[in-house]
Amino acid sequence: MSDPRYPVGKFSFTPFTQESERQASIAEIRDLPRNVRSALAALAEDKIDTPYREGGWTVRQLIHHIADSHMNAFIRFRLGLTEDKPTIKPYDENAWSQLPDSSLPVEHSLAIIDNVHHRLTVMLELTPADQFAREIVHPDNGVMTLDKLLQLYAWHGRHHTAHITNTPR
Helix, strand or coil: CCCCCCCCCCCCCCCCCCHHHHHHHHHHHHHHHHHHHHHHHCCCHHHCCCECCCCCCEHHHHHHHHHHHHHHHHHHHHHHHHCCCCECCCCCHHHHCCCHHHHCCHHHHHHHHHHHHHHHHHHHHHCCHHHHHCEEEECCCEEEEHHHHHHHHHHHHHHHHHHHHCCCC
């Protein structure tokens, strides 16, 4: 691993050429809660407040971040499916990671991740394929299709699961 900030590499969008590719990304969304819990189970409990890399968040902050980020993902998909090219609101994830609730036990955010991912997966699985061409506007990243958003959040889950897995033991 050359850059510990990106243990699975930086995000790169590749347009889907087959429906099976989209379904594989949806499966990654579905499997994230189990994958995160598995990565946490392999980590000694006294490492939960250890940064996953030098200068990085603690594993506790990371779990809360995944919950925050994927709640936003759920809303972004819903906006994209119900509005014409909505502009979504970015947020300062570093500032959010410093809020007082970032010290809560991770189980609170794991429950959010479980439930948000269940709803998100059902919504994505039942969304007709042509709807993934719908667009949202991210003020910092420009226009994104829902296919790109899907790939981004599938990558985001892999990315942070790898951070947990690579946390110094």
